[in-house]
Amino acid sequence: MVYHSRILVENLGSEVDKPAFNVKKYIQRSVCDLINETIIGVKTDANSGSLDYYLQTINRMYIVVHARIAKFWLQIEWIFKLTNYYKEQEEGKKVIHGFMRDAYHEVDKLYKYDKESSSSILAEMLKIREVIPDFAGEWGFIYHLTTFYSASEDTIAVISSFCLVVFGLFPNIQKKAYEEINSHLAIGKVIEENDINKMEYLEMCIKDVLRLFPAAPFIIRTAAKDFQLDELLIPKGCSIILAIHNIHRDSDYWNTPDTFNPDHFKPEEVAKRPKHAYLPFSAGTRSCLGKIYAMQGLKVILATILREFSLRQTEKIEKATTDVINGGIGLYHRTVDKIVFTFRRIEDRIKQCLLELKKRIIRGIPELKIPIMDPFRINKFKFGIKLKSESVEAGVKNVTVRGISRFILNDIKCSFPRPWMVRVNLNIILPSITAAGIYRMNALIGDTLQLNGTGKFWARVHHIELNTSTLLQFRRFRPRISDLGVNVRIRKLQNNFEGLNKDKETNELFNRLISETAPEAVNILWKELRRPTEKFIINFVNSALGNASIARLVRRLFLF
Structure with a gap:
């Protein structure tokens, strides 16, 4: 089954978000x-x-x-x-x-x-x-x-x-x-x-x-012998029609006989009725074998x-007939539909969507072809920065990042600068993120300090604050990100990069130096890393929005 x-x-x-259809x-x-x-x-x-x-x-x-x-x-x-x-x-x-x-x-x-x-x-x-x-x-x-x-x-x-x-x-x-x-x-x-x-x-x-709507609105039985029914004598061999439909809508047995009301079957309500006031599968020795x-x-x-x-009937039903089935049902993705009809403010809807994402981020969303994002895996990433007195060439591969699903939405604001356009500003806190993999680094800090190394690494970043400003446009009902701004701050870094120096004590010193200077270094380096990072995120999100199902959900979220 x-x-x-x-x-x-x-x-x-295949019928989701389409007009009503015969289910x-x-x-x-x-x-x-x-x-x-x-x-x-x-x-x-x-x-x-x-x-x-x-x-x-x-x-x-x-x-x-x-x-x-x-x-x-x-x-x-x-x-x-x-x-x-x-x-x-x-x-x-x-x-x-x-x-x-x-x-x-x-x-x-x-x-x-x-x-x-x-x-x-x-x-x-x-x-x-x-x-x-x-x-x-x-x-x-x-x-x-x-x-x-x-x-x-x-x-x-x-x-x-x-x-x-x-x-x-x-x-x-x-x-x-x-x-x-x-x-x-x-x-x-x-x-x-x-x-x-x-x-x-x-x-x-x-x-x-x-x-x-009983499957059999009435049944016919033959009297096996003469019997008395109130003032009537029913002779043997007489055919008897039992009108199940009428019994099921008798106000003597049902509080709201012509209305759908599951409370009719609360234990206390069932106890009030005669046993045979409800006969969807008949009763007795000739009752339905497959009930x-x-x-x-x-x-x-x-x-x-x-x-x-989630389901919607598109038209009111005045008569209970089998034509009801052909009246049509619209199907909608349940979570977004629930959010849209529960929350009126766009900010509340986005917040609730992020909370739903938080629940499912460790499992992925197969029906939308969204992979598992915690842990998040990076196959390869390279970057290079040159400033007046600092230069960094670095890269990582085979990296596993954990802790993304523990994000906290601190603040959210939305504005509509033009028709079919919405800007979403988010402030997100990540309490802790850990990463582990293989690194390669060639860095010059000032005129004298040089860091060179290749090997395994792990890092734990505490209290990452992300401020994002996203401009979402709807062109012919298709959502796309046309502008994105991201600012990052961190409070603390713990790390261990193996092979920064062959000497163990010097290696520990360099690791401690990276850890202590990280909060300020991120502020300095982010100016150079910001644009390529934003470009990467824009491409990633727009690729996801190319999925028709995801695009429909986003449109429903903003009611476009």
């Missing part, structure tokens, strides 16, 4: 692969669109079945055969039964070869056939598989689509469900069964969606989607 849900999320990613199409593909693997026992690739004709055929068959139920005259066989519905049914049966026949023979063949590794529902039925030879023939298995598939696929795909729609309509409920999911799942953690069982509020949401499977599948799919995206 988790694997197919992840594929679903990857496919939904059921994507979910139905993913659920198709899930059911084919777990119930039938064959692996398919519906997510790629390869089974779209098969899925379209199934959807048309649902329409035919609904028509025969809703239009009583179509229940008369000879009239039904005169309609286009009959032609659709016969064509659909060829496609669906053909798929099930091929799947049955494939699994049957594999089962005979390796019984132990077969774990699908079909494999379990094949085991029953070994004990009860006349359990089912070829067509019996085909009919069973068709029933299992249609019941499972329709329930999971339709109900999860309805869930996404109501989450889009009720952002406060969506937020609460998202927070519950996050409380049980750390970033990057794969969903497991124990996690799913803890998601009680998400289950309450699903249950209320099933109340409003646990369906609930687990729904929770995995919804938890996976809500972890990655």
Whole structure:
């Protein structure tokens, strides 16, 4: 389930920040692969669109079945055969039964070869056939598989689509469900069964969606014997229609019967109702066999989607019909969307984004192709400075820098000098940064002091203060940095450069000299290092902004 849900999320990613779309199409593909693997026992690739004709055929068959139920005259066989519905049914049966026949023979063949590794529902039925030879023939298995598939696929795909729609309509409920999911799942953690069982509020949401939009709005049962129902005598053999949809919206049992309200399923509310006031999967000996499977599948799919995206329903829903699913859902990157709607001031939004970055900087952000930045690795860096009495030629390679993620945002100010342009001034404190690698140095300080050496080094810089002024321009909605100013101050340096001098005492003296003069030296040297450093940062950031996903997030942050 988790694997197919992840594929679903990857496919939904193509719709982020685009106009509303039919989400059921994507979910139905993913659920198709899930059911084919777990119930039938064959692996398919519906997510790629390869089974779209098969899925379209199934959807048309649902329409035919609904028509025969809703239009009583179509229940008369000879009239039904005169309609286009009959032609659709016969064509659909060829496609669906053909798929099930091929799947049955494939699994049957594999089962005979390796019984132990077969774990699908079909494999379990094949085991029953070994004990009860006349359990089912070829067509019996085909009919069973068709029933299992249609019941499972329709329930999971339709109900999860309805869930996404109501989450889009009720952002406060969506937020609460998202927070519950996050409380049980750390970033990057794969969903497991124990996690799913803890998601009680998400289950309450699903249950209320099933109340409003039951997979089967009514069921029919036949009386096995005569029985008294209030003042009525129901004779044996009588067909009884149980209107689940009406029961689920009865004000005697539900506080807000026509409104989505997960609180209907708080323990104290459940205790007030009769047991059979809620029948999404029927009840008794003929209740749905797959209710646990369906609930687990729904929770995995919804938890996976809500972890990655925030949802918006683009239009108000006046009537609760299956057309709701086609109403459309807009997907947005969750973190930025949450920030935009929580904070009105640009400064607050940027601050919150930096705090979110701080959390994820040690893991990277794979979905945006941002690598791990703590530790940060530098393959090679060279620089040269010539002043009146000082000159430095130096370089480092294979350097590992640690501590970037511990930065503190001290101050932030924003201004808008022109339309489509924003200047962001930041004051950032880095309490401590350590670096280690290989160095090469040739420095002349004054007329007499010369430092030459090559070897390993480590350095720990304490209290680095960064003041940056960044001009961000939006040209045709594309963000780019056109100007950057960076000032750096440090308070203290501890270091050890091996090989500054062959003599141990002199080497220690030189290291101490570097350490003691570092705060002032940085002020002097930064005048020369500033421009190449700023150029490097501008190129690095603009390269990142070339990523369409990152550019969209930046636009949303500033509402451009």
